[in-house]
Amino acid sequence: xxxxxxxxxxxxxxxxxxxxxxxxxxxxxxxxxxxxxxxxxxxxxxxxxxxxxxxxxxxxxxxxxxxxxxxxxxxxxxxxxxxxxxxxxxxxxxxxxxxxxxxxxxxxxxxxxxxxxxxxxxxxxxxxxxxxxxxxxxxxxxxxxxxxxxxxxxxxxxxxxxxxxxxxxxxxxxxxxxxxxxxxxxxxxxxxxxxxxxxxxxxxxxxxxxxxxxxxxxxxxxxxxxxxxxxxxxxxxxxxxxxxxxxxxxxxxxxxxxxxxxxxxxxxxxxxxxxxxxxxxxxxxxxxxxxxxxxxxxxxxxxxxxxxxxxxxx
Amino acid sequence: xxxxxxxxxxxxxxxxxxxxxxxxxxxxxxxxxxxxxxxxxxxxxxxxxxxxxxxxxxxxxxxxxxxxxxxxxxxxxxxxxxxxxxxxxxxxxxxxxxxxxxxxxxxxxxxxxxxxxxxxxxxxxxxxxxxxxxxxxxxxxxxxxxxxxxxxxxxxxxxxxxxxxxxxxxxxxxxxxxxxxxxxxxxxxxxxxxxxxxxxxxxxxxxxxxxxxxxxxxxxxxxxxxxxxxxxxxxxxxxxxxxxxxxxxxxxxxxxxxxxxxxxxxxxxxxxxxxxxxxxxxxxxxxxxxxxxxxxxxxxxxxxxxxxxxxxxxxxxxxxxxxxxxxxxxxxxxxxxxxxxxxxxxxxxxxxxxxxxxxxxxxxxxxxxxxxxxxxxxxxxxxxxxxxxxxxxxxxxxxxxxxxxxxxxxxxxxxxxxxxxxxxxxxxxxxxxxxxxxxxxxxxxxxxxxxxxxxxxxxxxxxxxxxxxxxxxxxxxxxxxxxxxxxxxxxxxxxxxx
Numbered sequence: 001x002x003x004x005x006x007x008x009x010x011x012x013x014x015x016x017x018x019x020x021x022x023x024x025x026x027x028x029x030x031x032x033x034x035x036x037x038x039x040x041x042x043x044x045x046x047x048x049x050x051x052x053x054x055x056x057x058x059x060x061x062x063x064x065x066x067x068x069x070x071x072x073x074x075x076x077x078x079x080x081x082x083x084x085x086x087x088x089x090x091x092x093x094x095x096x097x098x099x100x101x102x103x104x105x106x107x108x109x110x111x112x113x114x115x116x117x118x119x120x121x122x123x124x125x126x127x128x129x130x131x132x133x134x135x136x137x138x139x140x141x142x143x144x145x146x147x148x149x150x151x152x153x154x155x156x157x158x159x160x161x162x163x164x165x166x167x168x169x170x171x172x173x174x175x176x177x178x179x180x181x182x183x184x185x186x187x188x189x190x191x192x193x194x195x196x197x198x199x200x201x202x203x204x205x206x207x208x209x210x211x212x213x214x215x216x217x218x219x220x221x222x223x224x225x226x227x228x229x230x231x232x233x234x235x236x237x238x239x240x241x242x243x244x245x246x247x248x249x250x251x252x253x254x255x256x257x258x259x260x261x262x263x264x265x266x267x268x269x270x271x272x273x274x275x276x277x278x279x280x281x282x283x284x285x286x287x288x289x290x291x292x293x294x295x296x297x298x299x300x301x302x303x304x305x306x307x308x309x310x311x312x313x314x
Numbered sequence: 315x316x317x318x319x320x321x322x323x324x325x326x327x328x329x330x331x332x333x334x335x336x337x338x339x340x341x342x343x344x345x346x347x348x349x350x351x352x353x354x355x356x357x358x359x360x361x362x363x364x365x366x367x368x369x370x371x372x373x374x375x376x377x378x379x380x381x382x383x384x385x386x387x388x389x390x391x392x393x394x395x396x397x398x399x400x401x402x403x404x405x406x407x408x409x410x411x412x413x414x415x416x417x418x419x420x421x422x423x424x425x426x427x428x429x430x431x432x433x434x435x436x437x438x439x440x441x442x443x444x445x446x447x448x449x450x451x452x453x454x455x456x457x458x459x460x461x462x463x464x465x466x467x468x469x470x471x472x473x474x475x476x477x478x479x480x481x482x483x484x485x486x487x488x489x490x491x492x493x494x495x496x497x498x499x500x501x502x503x504x505x506x507x508x509x510x511x512x513x514x515x516x517x518x519x520x521x522x523x524x525x526x527x528x529x530x531x532x533x534x535x536x537x538x539x540x541x542x543x544x545x546x547x548x549x550x551x552x553x554x555x556x557x558x559x560x561x562x563x564x565x566x567x568x569x570x571x572x573x574x575x576x577x578x579x580x581x582x583x584x585x586x587x588x589x590x591x592x593x594x595x596x597x598x599x600x601x602x603x604x605x606x607x608x609x610x611x612x613x614x615x616x617x618x619x620x621x622x623x624x625x626x627x628x629x630x631x632x633x634x635x636x637x638x639x640x641x642x643x644x645x646x647x648x649x650x651x652x653x654x655x656x657x658x659x660x661x662x663x664x665x666x667x668x669x670x671x672x673x674x675x676x677x678x679x680x681x682x683x684x685x686x687x688x689x690x691x692x693x694x695x696x697x698x699x700x701x702x703x704x705x706x707x708x709x710x711x712x713x714x715x716x717x718x719x720x721x722x723x724x725x726x727x728x729x730x731x732x733x734x735x736x737x738x739x740x741x742x743x744x745x746x747x748x749x750x751x752x753x754x755x756x757x758x759x760x761x762x763x764x765x766x767x768x769x770x771x772x773x774x775x776x777x778x779x780x781x782x783x784x785x786x787x788x789x790x791x792x793x794x795x796x797x798x799x800x801x802x803x804x805x806x807x808x809x810x811x812x
Contacts, residue, residue: 185680192673195662202621202659203673203727204645262664 015307016254016268020275027282034285041164047277048166049074049225049232051270053248054255055177056221058269059214061252062181064194064261065121067215069110070222070248072132074241077103077226079136082145082236085152092151099230100223106132107219111212121215129245136238145236156232166228173221178266186213194261250297251276254304275300321380322347322512323368323399323481328377330363337363341377341538343531345481347510350503352517352527352544354556356746357716360536361516365483368514369401370394382480400474401483406466410459415441417458418473444472448502464495471502482506483514488522489744492607500526518744519773520549534558557747564751565779566758568798573597575633576766577649577735579618582627587613588790591627595735595766600757602781603770605810610790611770612654615737619651620644632734645674650733652724654740654770656717660724663713667705668694670712670723674731697726702752718749725756735766742776754780774803788812 028035053070060067081099084090106128113124158165181187189210192200201207225244230236255272257264276297283293323345330338338360345351355361366372368379370389379386381397389397408417415437424433424440441454450468458466467487474482484503488496503513503526515527523530524544532539532555539555578594588610595601603611617624620638629636631647638644644651653659661670671694672679679689694708701722705715712723721741728736738757742750757780760767771777777784784801786794786809794809 183685184683185676185685186683188669188673188676188685191665191669192662195664196658199659199662200673202619202641202651202653204642204731205673206640206642262662 016256016275016304017271019304019307020271020278023275023282024278027278027285031282031285034282039281039285041167043274043277043281044170045164045166046281047273048170049229050244050247050251050276051170051273052173052221052225052228053244054251054269054273055173055266056218057245057248058252058255058257058264058266059177059181059190060121060218061249061257061259062190062194062261062264063211063214064197065114065211065214066125066249066259067107067110067218068122068125068245069106069128069132070218070225070245071241071243072129072136073103073106073219073222074226074229074244075136075238076106076132076139077223078230078240079140079145079236079238081152081227082148082230083139085148085230085236087147087149089149092149095152096155096227099227100220103223103226104216104220107222108212108216110219111215114215115208115211133238133242136240140236140238142238144238146234148231148234148236153231153234156228156230156234166232169224169228173224174266174270177221181266186210190214191262194263196262247276250301254301256304256308258308272304320347321345322349322382324378324380325368326378326380328364328367328374328379330367330372330374336536338367338374338533339536339538341533341536342541344541345512345514347480347512348507349529350507350513350515350527352515352523352530353533354516354523354530354552355533356556356748357718357744358535358746359533359556361533362485363536364533365401365485365514365516368394368399368481368483370399395477398478398480399483400477400479400481402467402470402474402485402487404486404489406463406470408458408466408469411457413438413455413457414445414452414461414469414472415454417469418444418454418476420473422477440476441472444475448472448475448505450498450502462491462495464491464498467491467499468502471506475506479511481512481514483516485516486518486744487515488517488519494606496522518746520552523552524549532556553747564775565754568600568780568782569598569761571596571599571761571782573599573764573766576631577618577768578630578633579614580628580630582614582617582624582629584613584617584622584624586790588617588787591787591792593785593792593795595768597764597766598761599782600761600767600769600780602777602784603768603787604774604777604784604806605787607772608789609787609810611787612739613790614787615651615739615768615770618644619649619737621651645731645733648732648734650728650731650736652721652728652736652738652741654743656721656724656743661712661720661727664711666709667698667703667712667715667723668708671697671708671726671730674727693730694726697730701726701756716746716749718745718752721745721749721753725753729760733765735768736760737768737770739770740772741769742771742773774806777801777806778803786810 033039057067057070077099080102081095084098085095110125110128114121155165160168181190189205192205193207193210197207229240251272252264252269253259254275255268257269279296279300280293283296321344325341325343328338328341341364353361363372367374370391370393373388418441419437424436425431426433438454445452448468452465452468487499506513517523527544529541530544530547531541534556573596575594575596580592582591583589591614593601605611613622616622618629620640620643629638636647668690672690679686691708698708703719703722705719712720742753757767769780778801782798784796784806785792786806788810793812796805
């Protein structure tokens, strides 16, 4: 933990990390149930879906874009995967693969329209949000798809050596996304495009390719989140995922990703997602109703950005 | 201190420190009515800190400011504006979606008998009167976004006049306007002098300083170096006051270039922008592109680099005809471009020096898409030494560097992509003398390595001092191709105005 603290160069991230620790300590003192392995297993399992979406949208926000269609992509991929996951039909890789690819396709479509039409991402992905919801309802005929195979449901409910499968997926994709952003040519280009798109273009970076890549990545991660959610609730729900995009964006922003582009880290986003999970878990433990939880969550989003802008000024 | 009402502005022993670093140390200044007083110094000399204190944007640690015999104490911007100090900022602080009149009276809106109801007729008439008095032909109802930079500047000056400004601070007012517009500006400055307005003038352009200013005050590293009448100074003396050492040979010797042709442009045309541009550049040669602002020089460069399209004509690189559609293609072909718009097209401010330097050549420092940081670091350190980039290290963010060092980072990035030909567009704009000198040497070094250089510059001494040949453009057409021996400032200007 200490090395994490000293390593984080970003002051905003440092600040939010500090806030995260303080809140955890506070909850641990108030409620001894909080700091138990079983409670943390619950928290991280619940956080995993939002975290996957938040990783994806972090790429997009760093380029200076936004993706509002994530929740709908979750629904579409969930429905697609569920319809292929009935027992004794296809091997489990089919629903996973096709579900994932449908997310990739929707993300790529976002990217294609954004780069070809120059319409702002906010509007394109807003449209895709509605299209996606419609598609999910069409594909499922408006009804939940249940009766899924055990091997498919394992993704959401199973454990490997005692660790829930969603947590494993979270860890794996956190590592992949971090490396992609920090260690690859694409990652560097993502920062460059968000930092100064014109200069990036004049430096020989094919900006449209980078944008295509981030929206496709974001769609793919949303596809995974959709599969994970479907497996956890053992049903393909056409209405699932509504509002998920906002939680994902909130996690990225709380974690220090600037909506004007050019800055942000996966570590920050992970902490942002964990913070959201810890607070709703903590407030549950303290028997605070979900109405109040929403007020607290909103205040935290604003507070995190205010904290960040103060730190920037220093 | 004695009261001197005849003195418009008196500054005594003004000091200001930022976290232990002295930005200003015991600075003095006297500004008389009707005087143009140039404040000179390299970047980082403390000019902008000084002006910010005068405007009330910063408060000094010690020292006094007297305006017409009254001391200005703890005055904020509103106070200084009310007392008659106005500033024309280098980056225009105008609202593009508002009209000229609305901009002029911004913050001082005139209302009708209803105290919240704007009196547009009054403001328009007032604005028109001021603009007419200035001899400027701009309608008060025009939206600011439809004006040129020079016109926006006129609006800013009109704003200062409407504010009854006694002191007007002008920060690099000519950095983005054409020579003709400079003439208009200077005429207005002379009118303001006549009316007893005192002007504090900041500029990096030497010839301009001697043309317009009565008195010159020099700052260096926050220290007050001295004040002298402009007529008592010449350029070398002024430079040595600013730099603190003598720069004897500003321009390195021009070595004849006999290599083969690298870049050849034939009848390049972009409808309505430039037409029939034809030139070639050899290995180790510097081709100067001279002309007035708006002559089409930058546009030609942008077309060659793939930033803009061209309609007809041909570009040959090392004897092969090429068609460039994007900067990515241009860079791959061996063309480098250092833009005049350093902030807009040059660098990524939030990224480190190292990341900026390798941005155009990142695949060279990567295996299977995986960046090899060590290889980057080696190159960045090497470039930082070679180009004398002053920074705390390769991990410093470029946004924290001075203009000169930012420019060097951009040049380093372009060179790192191993170009055969480099187009430098106003490479020394907004850069102090010391850094300019280093960039001149760098251009010389590039030619020694066999790189062909096309240099666009609005500073004629620079064009004359560095170019083997000079191509003059006027209104999108080339009007002359002069050799170094036959070119003079007068000749170039003659062809540029043709």
